[in-house]
Amino acid sequence: MRVAMISMHTSPLQQPGSGDAGGMNVYIASTARQLARKGISVDVYTRATRPSQGEVVEVEPNLRVVNIVAGPYEGLDKEALPTQLAAFAGGVLLFARCAALSYDVIHSHYWLSGQVGWLLRDVWRIPLVHTAHTLAAVKNEHISAEDSPESEARRICEQQIVDNADRLVVNTREEADNLQRHYDAAPDSITVIPPGADTELFTPGTERATERCRRELGIPLHAKVVAFVGRLQEFKGPQVLIRAVAELVRRDPQRNLRVIVCGGPSGRSATPEQYRELAEELGVARRIRFLDPRPPEELVTVYRAADIVAVPSYNESFGLVAIEAQAAGTPVVASRVGGLPIAVADGKSGRLVGSHEPGDWADVLSELLDDDDTRIAMGEAAVGHAAEFSWPRTATHLEDLYRAVTAHAPERCYSRRAAG
Template identity: 45%
Template sequence: MTGHLPSRPSPARVAMLSMHTSPLDTPGVGDAGGLNVYVAELAHRLGARGVEVDVFTRRRDADSAEITEVSDGYRVIQVAAGPVAPVAKEELPTLVPEFAAGILDGYGDREWDVLHGHYWLSGMAGMIMAERLRVPLVQTMHTMARVKNSNRADDHLTEPSVREHGEAEIVARAAILTANTPDEGEELSHHYGARDDQLAIVPPGVDLEIFHPCDQIQSRERHGIGQDAKIVLFVGRLQPLKAPDVLIDAVAELIKRRPELRETLKLVIIGSPSGPQSTWADALPEAIRDHGLDEQIIVRPHSPRPELFRWYCVADVVGVPSYNESFGLVALEAQACGRPVVATDVGGLRHAVRDGETGLLVAGHDPSRWADALEELIDDPARSRDLGRNGALHAARFSWDNTAAASLAAYARALH
């Protein structure tokens, strides 16, 4: 290896595992979301620093290339495990041994310095590989079963015990556990018994070249949107965890209070169904009709990030009503564009959004409280602009280059 300190060696080769979803997938489709962005951006930034990064994912499409060279030093490798077709995430645990064996048998001579698992399924495969290759496993959970179960609503599915047990085993055996925030580190300790010497705080980043401050007036002129419109934006997968229904009910409550807003208030929901409760999204159009808001609420499918940037630019406020987030990349993207955020006072959103400074945090999911927060910002454009300016400065601190640097430090600890 080259370019390392004697006490803290730097890895020359890293194997990243993203079994259930590929960094090549479009966020917002199926199981693709913030994890996909995280893996893709981190691998790209590590490759730019001279680290050779192999990202392994399960092969789901017979027509896609086995190996995709994404950028210097960074490639995505699709491994056969189970049918070459989509498989529900809850059925993937049985394919973990085959996935790990496919990597070891086909690419095990690469002599990686570090394994980096993303999500618990990849961590399970990483444990098999780490034992065989005698290299350290660094694990990023992204979400955790016990945390999700403790924050779920009554009608949300409970995360299965096989996942809880798997995550506990990963925590017991991983060399380093990276957490997005100190709060997530505390959750790893509280729910799974993680040791202090295992934990490394590695905040995610935001692509500041795509998401940056933009002029709302010019953006609306460019896209034919009236300057008097009051636009609330939701971006995310259409699933109970992300809770777009909370914003639907909040907008209905706000218009009920103030009927004059029916002419100007719009809620734009951008996303696609996802997960084992994907049919849950089928009820959203009916809820919109029941509220009589067909003209006020627009539901659009997922969008590539440059198009999301345009929607952030025309919005007045971005709502993130999730029941739990390890961080909340949507909140960070919105702030990078200079837009205030209303988010749930939970998990990583407490770090992504500074309450009263870059946006507002709402306790719980009572539509009346969410209507209060939206009304507060809609009625005070000057304050919204101040929050947006503060948000842009706040988001500028979170770059993927910083994430790569913190990840390299975590790898060095694992090697040491």
């Protein structure tokens, strides 16, 4: 079997945690690797952003990333990428034709790639599987006060993909419900396949290993540590954690608390400075250490160094950071939104917070920070909970789905439908 994965706006080889790279990058890279190790040939098509990348990157046997030139290498943000859909699709078609490639199935990721996948599906006459990862209607429903809403143009494009894809893959039952509620998706067109985590890399550390992690990060050994890992944008909620920390310090100025914020800015208006300035304004700058995004093999150090990992997002399709942190033996405090109630076992492997109010977050954080026995027990339970999610399991479900859609490709696979 040969699979064409489409990830136009971000490469699976890009460092997660900055720019447009995040959980989706981890998802694509991890599932592609696992499928390749099953003997399935996977080509991931993405937009070239540097001339030094080369056209083809051989990642491992059966897996390569193909960099398609579509627009300038630099200076083109995600909002401008729709202007390059035709160039990108044309580049994919040209590469495949020149290499005499044929594929059995297309799997597109995110709505920009879905538009390309829709075209390729009709040209190549093979099934299209699509994973949205985020949806405009859902993002707008859960938007923070500081964020700009997603455009109606994006919503229309998503509707077209929903109407034309042969199968829609989602992470959770809630995502399936959102597709039906906001986009009138047919229930039998949706397949729920939970993502996973690298449970071989993200493992608990010993007490001595935790001390070493803290020394490497310059964190006091006896402080209580809360970590945030992810892109620095309002939608991910780093400002929620910073304000909650300020509230904790206001209640108890002597509290021995440190915070790690690991990630880079995402979006045109986002900068690390705005969060540093917020911490300075609230009087907690000396308690917060900002780190650049880190590769997974270094990120495990952050998880192990923390007593709690905070995921204060306004919405998450699943929440890979939450699973990775739990696999490393660290309990998670997360927003009760999206797929996070599945990623975090409330009261067992962590806690869920029903709002984004700093006081509510301060209440939950203080309860766990001050109750060592409960927090440690949650960390132990978190490892078992995370073990239920693995990338090999995700890849197996995807392989089954690919074989099903190729064996029973419906007639609508080769027809077009407009949407408005």
